[in-house]
Amino acid sequence: KAGVTQTPRYLIKTRGQQVTLSCSPISGHRSVSWYQQTPGQGLQFLFEYFSETQRNKGNFPGRFSGRQFSNSRSEMNVSTLELGDSALYLCASSLAVDSSTDTQYFGPGTRLTVL
């Protein structure tokens, strides 16, 4: 099976712009989670989607949003970009047979730089 894929892999934006990142989960996986990794804050949970519904949300401002499509692919959007949004954005998928015990598998990430 193909692993989790994320596009684009690298992105450069300027302050005030918006950006959309895409994640395709492993075939058959129904849960998609997003994480932000920065040198200062480490790996932090953004949100999780299951069956096109946001099931869990981390402590991020409303500029960060996401959605999931019927084929389980997910997108996240960041509006009005700030310098501090520069980070590696990681997507993870899991089967979600039992959401609390599923192994999560991560994609290669999208490295976003905000100038």
Added chain:
Amino acid sequence: GIQVEQSPPDLILQEGANSTLRCNFSDSVNNLQWFHQNPWGQLINLFYIPSGTKQNGRLSATTVATERYSLLYISSSQTTDSGVYFCAARGLTGGGNKLTFGTGTQLKVEL
């Protein structure tokens, strides 16, 4: 929410040496995973181990859930083992599939 702490933060080994990485968590868990992050940022699954012991080649892990810690053992280390090792856990309370990550152990294996 659950807190996850890892030690040591940094570790330098000579090739062939053994090491033990530790992960402490503040609450009972139903999901605990160990990951290796390679230089390109990819998080590679090592173990799903909310309790018990598992082995995979030169790596093994043990989680003692009642005492709220997990250990990752690396034997006969190789330069390719270099990178950051993360422990991540999900507490029993709360919904969904949120993993809380520790701050990682940066491992460097030298010739």
